[in-house]
Amino acid sequence: MAGDGSDQRALQYEQTLMYGRYTQELGVFAKEEAARLRDSGQRRSRALDLLEYDKGRCAKCRICTVRCQKFLISRVGEDWIFLILLGLLMALVSWVVDFCIAICLQAQKWMYGGLDSNVFLQYLAWVTYPVVLITFSAGFTQILAPQAVGSGIPEMKTILRGVVLKEYLTFKTFVAKVIGLTCALGSGMPLGKEGPFVHIASLCAALLSKFMSLFGGIYEEPSLAGIKNESRNIEMLAAACAVGVGCCFAAPIGGVLFSIEVTSTFFAVRNYWRGFFAATFSAFIFRVLAVWNRDEETITALFKTRFRLDFPFDLQELPAFAVIGIASGFGGALFVYLNRLIVQFIRKQKAINRFLMKKRLLYPALVTLLISTLTFPPGFGQFMAGKLTQKESLVTLLDNRTWAKQGIAEDFDYIGHSQAWTHPQVNVFVTLVLFIVMKFWMSALATTIPVPCGAFMPVFVIGAAFGRLVGESMAAWFPDGINTDGTIYPIVPGGYAVVGAAALSGAVTHTVSTAVIVFELTGQISHILPVMIAVILANAVAQSLQPSLYDSIIRIKKLPYLPELGWGHHEKYNIRVEDIMVRDVRYITLNCCYRDLHNVLLTGHLKTLALVESTESMILLGSIERAQLQALLSLQLGRSRRLEFIRERAVGEKRRLSVASDTGSKDGGRRASQEVRFQISTEESTFSPVRPVSQKPLKPALKRPSVMEPPAEIPLSPDDNSGIALKNLFCATPEKEGLEKNNNVEPPELRKPSKRVRISVVEPPLNLKSSQWDDADVEDDMTIREITEWEEQQLDEQVNFSNCKIDPAPFQLVERTSLHKTHTIFSLLGLDHAYVTSIGRLIGVVSLKELRKAIEGSVTVKGVKVRPPLASFRDSGTSSSENEATEIHKLWDRHKSMSLPQDHAPSESGEKTQ
């Protein structure tokens, strides 16, 4: 009765609020609403408020508008709109970033040019400018969002694998990444734009998707949204990666392929069109902006080449292209190795490290100082075309004229920047070699600076320079071309540069699609076969020597990613799940009590726990999320339940008082109340009146599936300060779940969603609400000792799993599943862990960690192959497979000897599972 009253009051209050809002403008209301919704996680259900508001005002008109919107969105297809918006946004971002970078670089040139009277001042300007920019970028990123550091492709790879990296897809990170990247690239350091753009595009997609869901929430049923969003978000992120590369290079096809190669293990072909669509649109807008800005006359490639079409290359030049490919393969592997070496060196040197850590901005500043000093044009920079920006270098390298026609650089009468490559005293070959060598280590070093930056473009330029070097050598060697009959076709060194660029970048990233990117960047496909051959050779060499740059960073950062199985490693087929599985599985039984739950939660740290029939049978019934169990425990020991207990005690006391009439005294009543309490609590455990729906608990709880409520309503944290056992639990957990901190690269906080393959019934705990309304009228008068006592009792009760979300079919493997199969299944389904069963009996668990260890253990980076110790055991005769065989046989025997399988021999079967 009292509850009804408070309920009504709350309703009235809400209505008042609604009316209060009526006086505001719709726009303001909508804005507020949007802001509020962004904060709270439950957009969908609330968005209906808007509709209700409309009904109140000028109903017909509003409804009509909403319907039109609904129709439009649902008809045209939300995905299309989303992808177009994403493409548009990213094109704008890319263009603006490019524009700002160009201005920054121009400003540096202008400063440098204006001070040509004094070399020292010139040097100061040349050096200070990038140092300031890089330091600002590093500081800004560090303060706003440290997650924005680096390329972001390794993180995206991990996220697309199904792991949620906290804070990696927030607005803060977006701002930090865009501004940090602009400053970093504006400094003129050998850094790339492509990797960060993959991350920025993903950020865009994530934010846009949040934004869209504000509108989308109106017409989507919440139950469907959950299922949809799970897969849709990943699909959209995959498309976003394609957009990132696409709008960075104006290379839609290459972007799609590159993003597939870099981020996916198994690619869903039904997403293909998304990437293509968004990347094409993005690249289109990106180039159209250039046309509108009068940079270009029409839409063309970013680094357009003009090689001759009719005879692009001679068949006999192919060996030279192959040489470029193989050399690039070694070069790429060396680059990855060098990069890792620098990171590891800095980490290992504790003294340096501590110093650098204290002054976080010192390292970037020092590196920038070193690099910009060496490229100072009047200094050493004159021998390595130091005054050219990255873009200018690339344009000149892809030039279709030959620099070394007669072996010496004398014909440099071209317009533009090609002059930078010539030097009065030094041969063009020397310039090229110096450029390659210096840029190589500079790029490897620069990419370790903690600013948002990629390594693709620097590597691309180095590759182009290497190709150019080979091309110029060929041109010097065969001045009239390698001729066949009659016509003279001189060698085009620019074509070699194209080949070299594709090959080296392919080697570093372990991708083949750099070939396509190169075609789209240059706008010419005539060198397709040389490029393909070189890229494939480079990949073959590089992949056998080193992991890709991204995998290398993943390992350094210790991101939770499943490494690829190398090809042709036969020993992989010989390792089985039984060799790598963890045999000591944490499980809960169907008839356990809350104390067991509590203990399991305290000791274990897995995200889901196995539910078995009983300790004797060990038959796997399903898995339960840790959060669900915590919620169960919270419910059992929670404040509301205790208050209910107090109320019931009070009711019992009142009844006793009325029976005892007016004979009872005050202190006698207090003593009696404790007796009653015990009495009630024993009643509870037999009749369980606490849970009034306990006998048929699910009938009312199960609604029609289409109107299921979001399952997240169970309180996952203790909402009061009195739960002592709970406090232990929740305080103990985060410490256990934390990752060990690394020094330089911060490991991201991980939250692994139970990306489960089978969906189980979502059962909203309805009795939660019914026990909440009466908090107001019962007074919490229990002492700490009483609470502890009460909790001890509660802990001894048997767990009621009926309100718990159980996944009835977690993924199962058998002992003899090979590592290869396990790897395939894990990467196909994005699994986090899988249970190992033997005829329904739980015998072990394999998680991503074990799998990763097994894969990395057998193929180390150094090429030394270590077999896991257990695998050799198996081969040497003491067959562990007898275990399973005996199990089958036992089961069969059991069935044979008696018709119904009712006698578990507890001790025997118990010891088998170890």
Add this chain to the structure above:
Amino acid sequence: MAGDGSDQRALQYEQTLMYGRYTQELGVFAKEEAARLRDSGQRRSRALDLLEYDKGRCAKCRICTVRCQKFLISRVGEDWIFLILLGLLMALVSWVVDFCIAICLQAQKWMYGGLDSNVFLQYLAWVTYPVVLITFSAGFTQILAPQAVGSGIPEMKTILRGVVLKEYLTFKTFVAKVIGLTCALGSGMPLGKEGPFVHIASLCAALLSKFMSLFGGIYEEPSLAGIKNESRNIEMLAAACAVGVGCCFAAPIGGVLFSIEVTSTFFAVRNYWRGFFAATFSAFIFRVLAVWNRDEETITALFKTRFRLDFPFDLQELPAFAVIGIASGFGGALFVYLNRLIVQFIRKQKAINRFLMKKRLLYPALVTLLISTLTFPPGFGQFMAGKLTQKESLVTLLDNRTWAKQGIAEDFDYIGHSQAWTHPQVNVFVTLVLFIVMKFWMSALATTIPVPCGAFMPVFVIGAAFGRLVGESMAAWFPDGINTDGTIYPIVPGGYAVVGAAALSGAVTHTVSTAVIVFELTGQISHILPVMIAVILANAVAQSLQPSLYDSIIRIKKLPYLPELGWGHHEKYNIRVEDIMVRDVRYITLNCCYRDLHNVLLTGHLKTLALVESTESMILLGSIERAQLQALLSLQLGRSRRLEFIRERAVGEKRRLSVASDTGSKDGGRRASQEVRFQISTEESTFSPVRPVSQKPLKPALKRPSVMEPPAEIPLSPDDNSGIALKNLFCATPEKEGLEKNNNVEPPELRKPSKRVRISVVEPPLNLKSSQWDDADVEDDMTIREITEWEEQQLDEQVNFSNCKIDPAPFQLVERTSLHKTHTIFSLLGLDHAYVTSIGRLIGVVSLKELRKAIEGSVTVKGVKVRPPLASFRDSGTSSSENEATEIHKLWDRHKSMSLPQDHAPSESGEKTQ
């Protein structure tokens, strides 16, 4: 004792055979061996014979050679060699086929040109030539391998999905396909080469892999080979599809992408390099052959264009490109529809059909006659450039000169074939429109002819013509180009042709990668954005109207393929497995007898059967292949076992006789023998002496996993004429498994391998061999009645599953798994069926068929959406999910009320599972 003797004799016989072979030459021996091995399925173990042979002769030399070979193969990596060989082979095939086609077409031209005095003779020559070729092609294919008919992409799609289509990858099919294709294309009909080449490449890969395994078998452990081959074959076939497209168009990148789009649902990125490598090599060799043959000066694109580079198109031309895209989308859908309509029309018209079926070659001849009559150059062909071959048409259409400069065709002073498009009386626009319209239905009709042919190239040409039409119109409309400032850039109609070709072929095949193919075919990428925009628009339109051509053929042929889920179909998320699953699951229990097995095998037709603990508990223990059960039954009722029984009876009789000394008479002995037989058979069922390893059957049977024997050794067909129960079984099965025959397109014989995700122990039935050696000395003297009696006894015995290969973890779903998830899982893992369980209890099964029905049922082709009847039931209140809920609750209750879960209430739980 007698057994030992016969054993020795058999051994001697085998040795004699071996020595007999020693006299033969090694080559002959190897050939024979190869032929024998190809027939029998057990290459690996036998290939060791070769090694043994070598040891006998000049051991060291041979061993050294073998070792060298082994080293080479294992070092360089078998995959590389395989892919290079595949690429080389396919390039040669492609080139030879092209060469032959060119000769055929030249011959026709020559004949037609030589007879220019008489129009009638000319007509005869023009018409007869293709009719003869097509008829020959159709007849040849029909006789040699009817599987070679059609493009082969639908079949490859199905095969890559994991379904084994019999006879689709044999040498016969290869020969039929190559020769049939050459003749079909040589006739000049509007048919394509690309689809069949995908099939031919796959055939090549399959044959090559068989060939390679002859060598590979020497060094590979058989146990690993099984695991490896399963996944490797699919990987190689996927690479082969890329090679097929790559060597056909000299388009490696486009080939890889096209094959991914067309054949895969989920693409394993680790296979990416395979496709690229093989396709690049193949394309390279294909083009190098052209250079060596002096067709080309150097390696260039197949249909090289020479559009201007600096200003390929104006921004304001983009709407025209978009129009091409949208129109192509409608055109593509129309083409697919038309093609299906023709096939269905011919099938439905019983009268026509019966007539055509009788004279199988009449239909191809009639169609060819019709088409070639209409293209006869002096006749109607003059208005549609009829005298040009497909290749010539395409070259002229991609020409970079404008035909209709002033709106009329007066400037045709070009060299070459472009003249064909002009006509003294008729406008070039009319010619183009006529060409498009006529070729459109001709191509749709021609691709229904039962010869090896594809539809890609005809569609590509039609698209190019359509693009040209739009381009010429634009050129006529804006004679000076849509200009911006100053410079005049005239419109390039050839660019429009490129866009149109990509868009229409993309629309028909539902692929985006036609864009890439077009770039590689023309050697120019300058039109990348228009092409991409048009292709995406065309795809968007076509995909919303019709399935792709390949999906359409799959539906017509009723191939076992899982259709894609359309995007944006929200109602899919509302269908659950419980709505579509089959509740009447065929299962066997752990304690069933052979009679149950027999009955289940007789009635069911699923390829695997569920093994449950008992009918009461219904706990799923695993699944057993049908073949395994048949083998079990064969073993139990087989001849060898019966002979053993007879022998034992004889031994028992002998013993009895020796006990009874010389008092027994002849006829008394016979009567006694029957008693003994019964006695022995009861002994069998108690002590089971028949199976001497029965008490511990698995210990000896389980060898170390690395030397496991191939599991296929169990005889799958009855090897004698006496098994009566078996005969029933095996005669009944094929009838049930057969597919209903279609009229026109033969449904392929299907064999679905249990592509299982988890690998179980392979347990070879070792007692098979031990019971075979004594066939010789025991006489089968049982009468039919006796056999029947004996079999009845045998059927009543309990099944011993210990020698049976059980998959202990078949794939399980739960009732509430959504259709979307189910679809994803099925296509990811290539599943055939999955069991539906509820807390370990088997309650249903979902196979590919149900899934296909559910998907097709809810989205029909016509756009009418039918919801499955059960889904609406669920929404209307009578919740079927209560079932599961009650189950959980019951289980929980059971555990709550008693500590050990030993009391199944059989009747109650039995009726719940239905």
